Every structure is written in structure tokens, then in C-alpha cells.
């Protein structure tokens with residue numbers, strides 16, 4: 001299992017001042033950018049041009065989460081925009097193996113996301129192709145939703161498969177992660193934690209990043 005990492009999502013930040021919002025989370029490991037196309041999910045955010053501007057303005061590397069139908073065609077644009085990690089959804093990708101290899105070949109970490117109802121077992125043999133698996137713990141599309149406890153067994157099963165294959169793949173959880181739910185995720189085997197509303201609704205977002213990190217680390221110990 002990798003070390004604990006906190007990746008705040010800017011989905012609930014102020015979109016009119018994104019540069020300043022990202023500067024408020026200097027101790028984060030990555031900035032999680034939620035790209036939505038209004039097809040894969042019923043919400044629309046931003047595209048590669050804006051992500052590129054954000055990458056230029058931030059010292060913290062970008063972790064792009066692509067909630068888009070055209071993953072096979074558009075994922076590389078986010079590598080070129082400067083993201084250090086690019087996550088596509090397995091429900092959208094036509095050729096996930098090819099896509100993961102392309103992302104890696106262009107120099108970014110390749111990651112695959114699963115919606116809450118998508119099982120991990122059919123993808124066991126793909127784990128070695130991936131730098132990270134993202135397990136959604138809400139239905140993707142919006143920040144501020146309630147954490148789905150029904151995802152916890154899948155987090156455990158995914159960690160067990162990673163151990164079985166001896167891979168270095170990180171396990172990220174995304175959706176409803178807060179001071180209240182992060183321990184359950186860490187105990188189940190997650191090592192990378194997205195938190196949107198928990199971080200950006202705090203008076204001091206960077207301090208919340210530290211509190212989330214401390215809580216995940218103590219749950220693991």
C-alpha cells in the first residue's frame with residue numbers, strides 16, 4: 001500500500017477564482033480536477049484549455065478525473081495539458097488497455113475509475129497496466145453527496161486483488177470523503193483520498209487537508 005495522499009477536488013471551489021482557490025491547498029499531494037461532459041454525467045465543467053491554464057498556475061500536480069464519454073479520444077489532451085495523472089472511466093473507455101498504455105507512454109500516470117455499481121473483478125488482469133484505480137463512493141456528477149457505505153466491500157476486494165498481484169497501483173476513493181468517513185476508507189485499504197466539499201467548505205482548506213491526512217494515517221496505524 002502506498003503512503004497516504006490527499007487530493008482535494010476543486011469542483012466545489014469558486015470557479016471565478018480557481019487560481020487563488022488552488023493556492024489555498026498548498027499541502028495537498030495533487031489537485032483533483034473533475035472534467036464532466038454533460039453526457040457521461042449530467043453536469044458540465046471544463047476542458048483541456050482551462051486545465052492547461054490551471055496546470056501552469058499551480059505548483060501542486062494535477063490529477064484529472066475524466067467523467068466523459070469520449071475518453072479514448074480525449075484523454076491524451078489532458079496529458080498534454082500538463083496533468084501528472086489521468087483517470088478515465090472504464091464504463092466509457094472502449095479500449096482501456098490501449099488507453100492506459102497511451103497515457104503512460106506520454107508520460108503521465110494512468111488510472112481507471114469505476115462507478116459504484118461496477119465490479120472490480122472483471123478488471124483483475126488490468127491492474128498491472130494501471131498506476132491507480134479510482135473507486136467512486138458516490139454516483140459521479142456532483143460534489144457534496146453522501147458517502148455510500150455499500151462501496152466499502154469493493155474497496156477491500158480491490159486492495160486484496162492488488163496484494164495478490166503484488167502491484168504498486170494506488171487505490172483512490174472519491175465522493176463524500178470527510179473527517180467522518182475517511183477512516184472507514186483507509187481501514188478498507190484506500191491510500192489516495194479525494195475530498196471536495198469537506199476541504200472547500202472548511203474555513204481553512206489547507207488545515208483540513210492536514211486533518212484528513214492525520215485521520216487517515218491514524219486509521220491505518
Ligand code: DX5
Nearest residue numbers: 011140141143144176196197
Ligand atoms: C463527483 C466528483 C468528485 C467530487 C467530490 O462526481 O468526481 O471528485 O467533486 O466532492 P465531494 O468530496 O464533495 O463528494
Ligand code: ZN
Nearest residue numbers: 009034065174
Ligand atoms: Zn472526482
